[in-house]
Amino acid sequence: MKDTIVDLDGVHKFYGDFEALRGISLEVKSGQIFGYLGPNGSGKTTTIKLMLGLIKPSSGNVNVLGGDPFIDDLKAMDVRRNIGSMLEFDGIYERLTGLQNLIFWAELYGMKRQKATEQAKVIINSLKLSEWADVQVVKYSYGMRKRLTFARALVSDPEFIVLDEPTVGVDPESRYVMRNMIENLAAQGKTILFSSHDLEEVQKICSHIAILSKGELIFNGPLKGAINQLGRTKIFIHFESPGDANFLAKSLREMDYEVKIEGPLLSFYPEHDLDISNLTKGKILDTWKVDASLEEVYLKLVTDDEVDA
Amino acid sequence: MNPQMKGLILKEVKEVYGRKDYLLTMIINTVVYLGAGYIFAVVSPTGVLQNLFMEFSFIVIPSFAMLIVGFPFIQEKFGDEKLIRRFEALLTTPISLKTVWTGKMASIFLLSYPVAIFVIVLLLFAWAVVKGMNPIFILSVPVWVMTLFIVPLLPMIYAGLSSWFILRFNHPQLMQVLQLVGIGISILIFLSSGRIIRSIATGHIVNWPIVAYSTIGVIGSIALIIFLISKLNKEKITT
Numbered sequence: 001m002k003d004t005i006v007d008l009d010g011v012h013k014f015y016g017d018f019e020a021l022r023g024i025s026l027e028v029k030s031g032q033i034f035g036y037l038g039p040n041g042s043g044k045t046t047t048i049k050l051m052l053g054l055i056k057p058s059s060g061n062v063n064v065l066g067g068d069p070f071i072d073d074l075k076a077m078d079v080r081r082n083i084g085s086m087l088e089f090d091g092i093y094e095r096l097t098g099l100q101n102l103i104f105w106a107e108l109y110g111m112k113r114q115k116a117t118e119q120a121k122v123i124i125n126s127l128k129l130s131e132w133a134d135v136q137v138v139k140y141s142y143g144m145r146k147r148l149t150f151a152r153a154l155v156s157d158p159e160f161i162v163l164d165e166p167t168v169g170v171d172p173e174s175r176y177v178m179r180n181m182i183e184n185l186a187a188q189g190k191t192i193l194f195s196s197h198d199l200e201e202v203q204k205i206c207s208h209i210a211i212l213s214k215g216e217l218i219f220n221g222p223l224k225g226a227i228n229q230l231g232r233t234k235i236f237i238h239f240e241s242p243g244d245a246n247f248l249a250k251s252l253r254e255m256d257y258e259v260k261i262e263g264p265l266l267s268f269y270p271e272h273d274l275d276i277s278n279l280t281k282g283k284i285l286d287t288w289k290v291d292a293s294l295e296e297v298y299l300k301l302v303t304d305d306e307v308d309a
Numbered sequence: 310m311n312p313q314m315k316g317l318i319l320k321e322v323k324e325v326y327g328r329k330d331y332l333l334t335m336i337i338n339t340v341v342y343l344g345a346g347y348i349f350a351v352v353s354p355t356g357v358l359q360n361l362f363m364e365f366s367f368i369v370i371p372s373f374a375m376l377i378v379g380f381p382f383i384q385e386k387f388g389d390e391k392l393i394r395r396f397e398a399l400l401t402t403p404i405s406l407k408t409v410w411t412g413k414m415a416s417i418f419l420l421s422y423p424v425a426i427f428v429i430v431l432l433l434f435a436w437a438v439v440k441g442m443n444p445i446f447i448l449s450v451p452v453w454v455m456t457l458f459i460v461p462l463l464p465m466i467y468a469g470l471s472s473w474f475i476l477r478f479n480h481p482q483l484m485q486v487l488q489l490v491g492i493g494i495s496i497l498i499f500l501s502s503g504r505i506i507r508s509i510a511t512g513h514i515v516n517w518p519i520v521a522y523s524t525i526g527v528i529g530s531i532a533l534i535i536f537l538i539s540k541l542n543k544e545k546i547t548t
Contacts, residue, residue, distance in 0.1 A: 015548065052401045054547040072543075077403035091398025095324050107316030108402040116316075152398075 004063075005030050005160050005191040006051055011060035013046050020046045022215040023060065028193060028208075033186045035202040035223065036195040038212030039302060044195050045088070047212070048164055051193070052085055065160060081109055084158035086166050090149040094138040098129055098148050101137060102155045109156035116155075123151045128177055143174035150178055154185070161185065162193045167201050179205055203227075203294040211298060213305040223294065230300060231292020232269040237276075237284055239264040244282030251279040313404050314412050321386060321416030330381075335424070338374055342428045345370055346435030353440075363444055364514045366432055367456045371425035373495060376464040379421045380488055383468050386413045387475040388484045396476075397547045406543045410472065417468050425461050455515045455523065462527045467491050469534035476538075476546050 006028035013021040021043045028034045038044045049055045050062045053069025053076060062068060067079040092101055102120035103113070111119060124133050127147045137145060146166070153161055163182075167175050182192055182205055196202055202209065202223075209226060211219040219226060239245045245266040249259045252268055259268045264285075270276075325331050346366065353362035390396055399409050436442050448456075471487045480486075 049397075049547065054397055054400055055544045072405040072407075077405075080401065080403040083401065085398075085401045087394075087397060087401070089394035089397060091395050093320070093324060095328065096320070100320075100323070104316055104320045105402070107312050108399070108404055110311075110313060110403060112312055113316075116312075156402075 003030050004028070005032075005065060006193070007061070007063040008047070008050070009061040009063070011047075011050065011057045011062060013043075013050065013055070014058045020215055021050075021057075024212075024215075024217055026210055026217065026220060028191060030191050031186065031189050032208050033182065033192045033194055033206045035206035035209035036193055036212070037197075037199070037202065037209060037298060042212040043215040044212055045164065048085075048087075048162055048193070048195060051162060052083060053080055081156065082159040083162065084153035084156055084160070085162040085164070086149050086153040087162075087164050090145070091152065092137055092145060092149055095136060097134050097136055098124060098140070098151075099133040101148065102151055105152050106155045111156070119155055119157065120151075123155050124148075127151050127181065141171075142169060143171040146170050147174050147177060150181070154181075158190070160191045160193070162195075164195045165197070166194070167196065167198050175201070199293070199295040199298055209294070211301055213302050216305075218301050218305045219297075226297050227292045227294060230297045231294075232296070233292055234267055234290045235270050236265065236267045236286075236288050236290065237280075238286040239266065240283040240285055244280070244284075247282070248276065248280050252276075313402075314408055314415075317404075317409065317412030318415045318419065321413060322419050325382070325416075325420055331420075334378060334381075335427070338378070338424060338428065339431065342370060342374055343431045343435060346428075346432040347439060349432075350436050350439035359440075360447060361514055363436060363442070364448060364452050367429065367444060367448060367452065368460055368514065369499060370432060371428040371456065372460040372463055374428045375421045375425040375461055376467060376491060376495060378424045379417055379464050379468050380491070382417045382420055383471050383475070383487075384484050386417065387472045391475060391546060394547075400543055400547060406541060406546070407538060410476075410538050414465065414469060414472065418465055421464065422461055429456065449513055449515070451515045451517050451520045452513065454520050459520065459523050459527060462531070466527065466530045466534065467494075469531070469538075473534065473537045473541070476541055 004027050008024050008026040011021055011024045051064050056070040065079045065082050067075045069076050069079045099120055103116045106116035106119050124130055206223050209223050210217055242264045245261050245264050249261050249266055252259045257268050349366040353359045433444055436444050
């Protein structure tokens with residue numbers, strides 16, 4: 001098995017005069033669940049299209065599973081045979097049943113009819129769609145359709161799986177089923193690129209992340225490292241009266257803390273050695289802390305980048 | 310045939326067969342072309358001109374039916390699929406744009422050629438009932454070669470060129486323009502064919518030299534389409 005699954009080296013992509021990607025260099029290693037994040041228009045979809053061989057870079061190198069997926073030669077076909085993808089536009093045929101759809105896609109990956117049918121049944125069962133396997137897709141709910149699209153990405157048993165917004169608009173049950181499946185796939189050694197705006201989901205499942213803003217990578221590394229390095233734990237204090245919260249807020253602001261007050265509820269990001277017992281008055285009803293989140297890290301990075309720009 | 314191509318063609322055909330609108334089209338075709346065959350047979354004069362009328366009906370009507378039936382398939386399999394960006398999903402698989410195109414064209418042929426055959430059967434029936442004639446024996450071998458194998462390729466050439474325009478360009482009204490052009494060319498051929506053909510044929514609309522010239526023209530057109538499709542950049546389709 002190859003250690004580096006995706007290797008982008010100094011990739012630029014222009015659409016006319018617009019530079020969608022500005023010298024992206026990125027590696028995705030085997031077995032990673034790699035979160036690929038960024039605001040709308042940051043270049044995520046362009047990067048994904050490059051990885052899938054739908055477009056070619058204006059300059060720089062794109063190497064996926066040891067080859068260039070764009071050119072329609074035998075090597076590129078071998079590369080694409082090992083990539084499964086779930087894109088924003090799903091490629092599902094509504095007039096066919098779920099099973100017929102999967103068999104068709106499996107055949108496109110070069111499987112013979114019998115093997116394609118067996119594989120389609122296994123995948124459809126594992127995504128809990130077996131009762132709907134012989135029903136036309138037009139009758140599926142949105143969540144079921146999303147699961148079927150996810151199944152389409154997996155039907156060829158690919159080594160590298162690209163998921164673009166897989167959980168957007170999906171009901172909690174489908175989300176749970178898909179998350180479990182992704183974790184199982186990673187446990188089997190598959191590599192997954194997970195592009196999403198759902199940061200909570202990314203935080204739950206990804207081991208590494210890259211954040212893209214205006215065509216440039218502004219972060220690339222392990223998720224835990226990002227949160228430890230850039231995230232902050234937030235303290236919430238619920239006072240009996242708003243006046244008591246304001247009293248503490250005044251003291252904290254004098255010490256240059258960023259404080260937020262909503263009635264009697266005060267929140268701020270404390271330093272490690274801060275003792276607030278001398279700064280408070282009145283009765284504290286409750287105190288709790290919220291650990292740093294990816295959302296916070298993401299917003300900080302993206303906002304800082306916009307300010308710098 | 311490789312399993313990818315086979316799967317693609319089967320899927321494209323399966324998606325349409327048994328669909329209500331396809332069945333409805335077949336019923337409408339039955340009524341319209343049975344009527345057309347009846348009119349041709351009734352208004353045809355006697356003698357040599359009658360045979361020319363018969364030849365003309367067999368050469369032109371089935372392929373025209375094929376052309377009309379082909380319009381929605383070109384729209385559906387190229388125009389709509391590009392619009393809903395299904396080509397993106399297809400081209401992420403280990404399959405080339407040329408293979409996808411060939412599979413879709415083959416499916417259009419498999420869906421529309423039976424219509425031409427069906428219309429030929431209707432015309433045979435109309436001539437038999439109205440005039441008590443059997444065109445199978447009256448029409449010459451070149452006419453049957455033309456009717457069964459060469460003229461049905463004209464709607465396919467139209468489909469091939471249309472598909473190239475659709476894949477290459479992005480104008481929202483492109484399909485409507487192509488349909489108008491298709492119908493316009495058919496009418497022009499219909500209006501001008503009699504004079505041209507009579508000037509080169511002797512006694513019949515079609516003889517072996519005309520079959521030969523037509524075959525060369527068809528092969529040239531197919532070669533041009535294959536060249537155009539092979540030069541298509543898939544990036545144009547997916548961005």
